[in-house]
Amino acid sequence: MFKATIHRLEDGSGALLLPREMLDSLDLQVGDEFQIIETDDGLILKPIRHDSHERQMNAARVVMDKYEAGLQQLAGRLGC
Numbered sequence: 001m002f003k004a005t006i007h008r009l010e011d012g013s014g015a016l017l018l019p020r021e022m023l024d025s026l027d028l029q030v031g032d033e034f035q036i037i038e039t040d041d042g043l044i045l046k047p048i049r050h051d052s053h054e055r056q057m058n059a060a061r062v063v064m065d066k067y068e069a070g071l072q073q074l075a076g077r078l079g080c
Helices: 020-025 052-066 068-078
Strands: 005-008 014-017 033-039 042-048
Touching: 052 068
Parallel strands: none
Antiparallel strands: 005 014, 033 042
C-alpha cells in the first residue's frame, strides 16, 4: 500500500504526488496520463497507455540526454 498527499498549487488547484516506488513498480513515468474513475468506494486511477513505440522512443531520448557526453565518447572510440 502506498500513501500520497494532495499539494496545493499556486493557482489553487491540487497536485497528487505519487511515491517513486509506486511509479517504478507500475512502470510509470512523469507525463503519463490517467483516467480518473469515481466509484461509490472512492477513486480509481487507470493509466492511459499510448503507443508503446512512442513511449519507448521518449524513454530512449531521456537516456540519451542524460548520458550524452559518455555516448559521444563511446561513438568517438568506435569511429562513428
